[in-house]
Amino acid sequence: MGAQWKTKHKMDAANARGRIFTKLAKEIMVAARNGADPSMNAKLRAAVEAAKKASMPKDTLERAIKKGAGLLDGPVNYETVVYEGFAPHQVPVIVECLTDNKNRSAQSMRILFRKGQLGSSGSVSWDFKHLGQIEAVPTSADADLELAAIEAGAQDFEQGEDGEVIFLTESTDLDAVAKALPDFGYEVHSAKLVYRANNPVSLDDAARAEVEAFLDAIDNDDDVQNVYVGLA
Structure with a gap:
């Protein structure tokens, strides 16, 4: 996602x-x-x-x-700033920026969202789940996926495209589940908090291409760290 x-x-x-x-x-x-x-x-x-x-x-x-850690070149002053709004065709979007200049990021988002609609805090996040997402791969052929999910404390799981498994957790349980999975035959490749849309929008090819161009432009901004979209 x-x-x-x-x-x-x-x-x-x-x-x-x-x-x-x-x-x-x-x-x-x-x-x-x-x-x-x-x-x-x-x-x-x-x-x-x-x-x-x-x-x-x-x-x-x-x-x-x-x-x-402040051991080199002085302190780091990056801050996380979250923007919410809509891509073309009313597709909901959440943008996470990691920036050392919030004014620069705000100006960039105002410009980038001209082809959509920049909203206020909470304008679309109410329709997303904020949860933990762990990407892992089995370390043996007899690893039991359902048992691993239950015993490690994951809320759900799904198969990825390249043989990996995506474990979904409550946001507060992310680290505990990631630590537990190796005991049940899974090697963790990533563990992070993400937003997942509750009601992703389906579009025809032409409209989807327009939304993809909009999202690519946002993702290419230097301050943008993650982009989450309610697109099916």
């Missing part, structure tokens, strides 16, 4: 990797403000796991941790 509108091979691979590493580094820096030891910092641990999955170079990862 989130960036599911993206078409494969749309972006040059090197540019795409660079953007992914930049976003992951920002998440690591913000998480590391609460401690540079992943074993003692659940948010940092999840960010580090996501960076390793994306094959972020070790020196880049370690530098982000040190910078976020």
Whole structure:
């Protein structure tokens, strides 16, 4: 969920990797403000796991941790800002920014939402669930998916496209479930809080293409960290 509108091979691979590493580094820096030891910092641990999955170079990862913890180049001043509104055809959108300049982000969102409608806080989030999402893969052929979900404390699960399993949790249970899953035969690749639409909108091809162009423009903004959309 989130960036599911993206078409494969749309972006040059090197540019795409660079953007992914930049976003992951920002998440690591913000998480590391609460401690540079992943074993003692659940948010940092999840960010580090996501960076390793994306094959972020070790020196880049370690530098982000040190910078976020204030051990390098002074303090990090990124803040999370959430915007809500509608893409064309009244498709609900939630945008999470991680920014060091809220005025710049606000101006960018006002411009980017001109082809849609920028709303106030709560204008669309009421129609989304805020929950934990864990991506994991079985470590053995006899791993019991349903048992793992129940015993680890997940609320639900679904099969991914590439053999992975998506475990869904209450937002407060994300770290506990992620820690428990390895005991039941699952290796965790990522664990994060996400928004999922309750009533995603279905569109014809022409309208969907218009919405996808709108979402791509938002996602390409340097301050944007995550985009969640109610699009079926």
